[in-house]
Amino acid sequence: MTTPPSPGSLRGMRIAVTGASGFCGAAVARAAAAAGAHVLCLSRRPGPLGEHRPWDATRTLPDLTGADLVLHLAAAVGDPPPGRAAAAGFHQVNVDGTARLLEAAGNRPVVWVSSASVYTPSPAPIREDHPRGGLTAYGKTKAAGERLALAAGAVVLRPRAVYGPGDPHLLPRLRRAVRGGRVLMPGPDIRLSLTAVENLADACLAAPTWPSGAYNIADATPYSRDATIAAVCGAPVRHVPIPLTRAAATLATAVARLTGREPTLSRYALEQLTAPVVLDISRAKSQGWHPARTFADYLASHSL
Template identity: 90%
Template sequence: MTPGPWRGMRVAVTGASGFCGSAVARAAAAAGAQVICLGRRPGPLGEHRPWDATRTVPDLTGADLIVHLAAAVGDPPPGRAAAARFHQVNVDGTARLLEAAGDRPLIWVSSASVYAPSPAPIREDHPRGGLTAYGRTKAAGESLALAAGAVVLRPRAVYGPGDPHLLPRLRRAVRGGRVLMPGPDIQLSLTAVENLADACLAARAWPPGAYNIADAIPYSRDATIAAVCGVPVRHVPIPVTRAAAALSTALSRLTRQEPTLSRYALEQLTAPVVLDISRARAQGWHPTRSFPDYLATHPAASAATRTA
């Protein structure tokens, strides 16, 4: 993207200190925009304006475009307390953001976790089916944003430099020199953080509505895990892992910690989720990064490099 069209534009990025938000903030600055970073902590560059999404209306003074990435994320333990925390950020925080945004253009970053699993490629009109407080509150928040005329982006399983969630969780699954996976291998969509950042900027010119965002092709679950972890993948029966997930969830209620293996995590690993990205492609956006690119350009991420 050339810097010209962004010169003098002020882009507000919420959640700019996070993994995805920092990538979007850097991409906007590289395109020539002035960046306003909103959140509890400063972003990687630009002006910092403190914002607690659970309590206050953000200061969007002077912003020409808002990209909203601030969110409560993860796989929380079951119960009303966790659900309330996620609702405060993902739903109530969205309402506060919309109050401040007015009629200015808004890019609202959602998640493919709003979808029910499907064996067929998932389009934007696919039924909702969030299994956790995260998926349900992201769906509720994006409904507010869509009603206000926002562009909503739905990436799945974002990875890249500084990823604090997806790849570290996979590596923690290594036990006894192998990774146990429920059921047979499946195809899954993943999203390079660079592809998401490019989409956030490109979406400035898109009609309001929802758009799936992912890498150009889906990946083999087992091949991806083997590349990241450097150990073979072994399959176990799905009923066995369902029992383990039930036990882990029960323990999480006692410890009030994120379950090691939850119903949601099991669903993510056993249900093929492939996003149809043709709607975003029709707007001229094309994903340029892939998982092999990531491994090649970030040697520390490669299992072969780490175990050499």
């Protein structure tokens, strides 16, 4: 790959942002434009600003003509129903789409946004060398895609549970958990890493100067699961036994297999709510990146 830009030299660069019409991609596109870059938005739909170049990651090579740097955020995301069809769909985007992106990128610097879903859960703080594999089609295909990216010399970022303005996934799903003026959560309270979308965007713009490799990206400190959910939902948290919710997840997964819809509660979702996943972000911080935003900032600036 070519020599990456030096810190603070993004002004005037032509930065390609894939997945720019999505939640994270749009935030990164805005941050790149604010830094003075000319933004090329590669996605099925137009991004929030800049030049739109349509791209279907499942079919074609992206048009990176004139791009100096590639920030790859296009991905199939979510908690899909079990089965080969869903797995194949995720593979088309997260693995085959990555191969197409890397082929088109050539020797351009690439920052590839992965996910902490590639890790197996652990009670201890998770470093970048922690075992990978993932529990769902999403986690497994992100792990496979990032192997391609790392082999090509890209910088890989692994955020966890990204939240922020316009979040269509994490916070809306939590709010739907309110029942009878309270939120039922499996097992005791745990500590979890979350990632403000602004912190992820800052990391994406800083990462081209970092050595090739993987970096965990999260807010500066982990959060209490129960306190965060109570703040989001405006309702108290009540605990229910994990075996009870595990049985509910098994039933929901069976229904999803029959209907082809995303399960209301899956093994993956249960794991996310009961496993204390805390990311060690010291490697990214050693490169000069420091997460400035917190969940308290989000609460203060947005009515929930």
